[in-house]
Amino acid sequence: xxxxxxxIDVSKDRLDVHVRPGGEAFVVTRDGKGLEELVGRLQExxxxxxxxxxxxxxxxxxxxxxxGAALPLAVVNPAQIRHFAQAVGKRAKTDPIDAGVIAHxxxxxxxxxxxxxxxxxxxxxxxxxxxxxxIEMMVAERQRxxxxxxxxxxxxxxxxxxxxxxxxxxxxxxxxxxxxxxPVWRVKEDLLASVPSIGKTLARTLLAELPELGSLDRRxxxxxxxxxxxxxxxxxxxxxxxxxxxxxxxxxxxxMAALVASRCNPPLKDFYxxxxxxxxxxxxxxxAVARKLLTILNAILRDNRPWQSx
Numbered sequence: 001x002x003x004x005x006x007x008i009d010v011s012k013d014r015l016d017v018h019v020r021p022g023g024e025a026f027v028v029t030r031d032g033k034g035l036e037e038l039v040g041r042l043q044e045x046x047x048x049x050x051x052x053x054x055x056x057x058x059x060x061x062x063x064x065x066x067x068g069a070a071l072p073l074a075v076v077n078p079a080q081i082r083h084f085a086q087a088v089g090k091r092a093k094t095d096p097i098d099a100g101v102i103a104h105x106x107x108x109x110x111x112x113x114x115x116x117x118x119x120x121x122x123x124x125x126x127x128x129x130x131x132x133x134x135i136e137m138m139v140a141e142r143q144r145x146x147x148x149x150x151x152x153x154x155x156x157x158x159x160x161x162x163x164x165x166x167x168x169x170x171x172x173x174x175x176x177x178x179x180x181x182x183p184v185w186r187v188k189e190d191l192l193a194s195v196p197s198i199g200k201t202l203a204r205t206l207l208a209e210l211p212e213l214g215s216l217d218r219r220x221x222x223x224x225x226x227x228x229x230x231x232x233x234x235x236x237x238x239x240x241x242x243x244x245x246x247x248x249x250x251x252x253x254x255x256m257a258a259l260v261a262s263r264c265n266p267p268l269k270d271f272y273x274x275x276x277x278x279x280x281x282x283x284x285x286x287x288a289v290a291r292k293l294l295t296i297l298n299a300i301l302r303d304n305r306p307w308q309s310x
Contacts (some may be wrong), residue, residue, distance in 0.1 A: 003048040007068075007102030008038075009095045010058045018099035019045065020107050023095060030058075035065040042071055049113060051076050051106040053098070071263075072113040074106060081105055117241035121211060124178055124185075128208040131171045132249060138164045175204055188214075192297055197261035197268070205253040206297065214301025221298045227253040227291045251290075258290035267309065268293060 002021070009016040015038060018025045025043070028034035042050060050066050051074045052059045059075060065166045067073045085093075138161060145157040179185045185207055192203040206213055212224060212251065222228040226246020262272040267288050275285035300307065 003107075004045055005103050005107040006042060006045070006050040007099045007104070007106060008052045008062060009099040009102060010052060010055050010062055010182065011095055012058065014095070015062060016095040016099040018096070019043075019047075019105040020100075020103040025099065027096075030062070035062065039060075039065055039069045039071075042066065043069060047071065049074060049106050049110070051102050052079055053078050053102055053110070064203055074111040074113050076102065076105065076111060080109075084108075120178065120182065121208075124175070124204075127171060127175050127178065128205055131168065131175065131247075134164055134168050134171060138168070145240045149272040176200075179204055179207065188301060191300050191304070191306055195293075195296060195300065196265040196307070196309075197257055197293075198297070199257075201252045202257045205249060209247055209250045213298055216298070218295040218298060222291050222294060224250070225254060225294055227254065227287065227294060229287075254290045255286065258286050258293055261293055262286060262289050 004021045007018045015030055016026050030039045049072050052062055054075050084105045141157050141161050148154045189203045192198055261268040272285050272289050
C-alpha cells in the first residue's frame with residue numbers, strides 16, 4: 001500500500017488539509033463538527049503520518065482530536081516548514097499552499113510521530129514557563145529600580161517587585177504540589193536531585209521541558225537540548241564547531257547547573273579542569289560539562305538508579 005501523508009494548516013476558523021501523493025485537498029471548520037469530519041476522512045484514508053504546524057496554541061485542539069483517534073501525528077516546527085518552502089521554491093503563502101507544503105515536508109523528512117503530553121504534563125510545562133517569565137520580569141524591574149532617579153518611580157518599582165515575589169512563591173508552591181503529588185514525577189525528581197549541583201529548579205525544568213529524558217540515547221538528548229556541536233567546514237576551510245537550536249530553556253538551565261558542577265561536583269570538576277589544562281577555552285569546557293551532565297541525568301532516569309559517586 002502506498003504511504004499517505006497529510007498536512008493540516010490551522011487558522012482561527014478553518015483547517016486546510018492536503019493529502020500526498022494524491023493531491024487531494026479539502027477544508028473543514030475549526031469546531032466540533034469540523035473536527036469530527038476531519039477525523040472521519042482521515043480514518044478512511046489510513047495515513048502513514050499526519051502533520052500539523054505549531055501555531056501558538058491553535059493547533060492543540062486539532063492535534064488532540066487527531067491523536068485521540070489513534071492516528072499517527074507529528075507537530076512540526078514552523079521554522080522548518082518555512083525553510084522547506086523556500087527550498088522547494090514556494091514563495092506564495094496561502095492557507096491551502098501552506099497545507100500542501102506541510103504535507104510535502106512530512107513526506108520528504110518523515111518526522112517521528114510522538115504522543116501528545118497529557119493534561120498534567122501541559123500544566124507543569126505552563127507553570128514552569130510562567131515561573132521563568134516572572135523571574136525575567138523581576139530582573140528587568142530591579143535593573144530599572146537601580147537606574148530610577150525619582151522617588152515615586154522607585155516606590156512603584158518596589159511595589160511591583162514585591163508583587164512579583166509573592167506571585168513567584170505561589171507559582172513555586174503550585175509546581176511543588178503538582179510534582180510531589182505525582183508518584184512518577186516525585187521519583188524522577190528525587191533521582192535527578194541526587195546528582196550534586198542539581199537543584200529542584202533544573203529537575204523540574206527537565207521534567208516539564210524535556211520529557212524525553214531517559215528514553216533517548218545521549219546524542220539525541222543532547223541535540224534536543226541544543227548542546228550537540230555541529231561541524232562547520234567547506235573544502236579546506238574548517239570553522240569552529242557550534243551549538244544551537246534545541247530547547248533554549250533546557251539549554252540555559254543545564255548550562256547554569258554546569259557552572260555549579262564545575263566547582264562543586266568532583267568528577268565534573270575534574271573533567272572541566274582537565275579540558276582547560278589541555279588548552280580548551282573555558283566556555284567550550286563548560287559546554288562540554290553541560291553535555292556530560294545531561295548525559296548523566298539521561299542515564300540515571302534510563303536505569304532508574306540515583307547518582308553514585310566514584
